[in-house]
Amino acid sequence: MLLLAGLILGAGFGNFQSAGQAVALSLVSRSRFAQATTTFYIFFDLGIGLGPYLFGFLIPLAGYAGMYQSLAAVVLGALLLYYLLHGRRVAL
DSSP: HHHHHHHHHHHHHHHHHHHHHHHHHSSSGGGGHHHHHHHHHHHHHHHHHHHHHHHTTHHHHHHHHHHHHHHHHHHHHHHHHHIIIIIIIOOO
């Protein structure tokens, strides 16, 4: 079960990282790829480091169930934000 969880986590993480970088690069001209890539990774690393730290403060207040519910709300909010900003565009 632990190996299966690791496999699913790795597949999701790898897909998200690739898709996020592709979206970041699709929004800029070719001459700004380096800046877009570094900005993407700066905020990506910031989210990976800061997210668990901040959500860890919820555990004493709301317990693990409350923390996971708030994380689910963040994911749903991110999906909505992605749809509003990028998902409605028609590919040419």
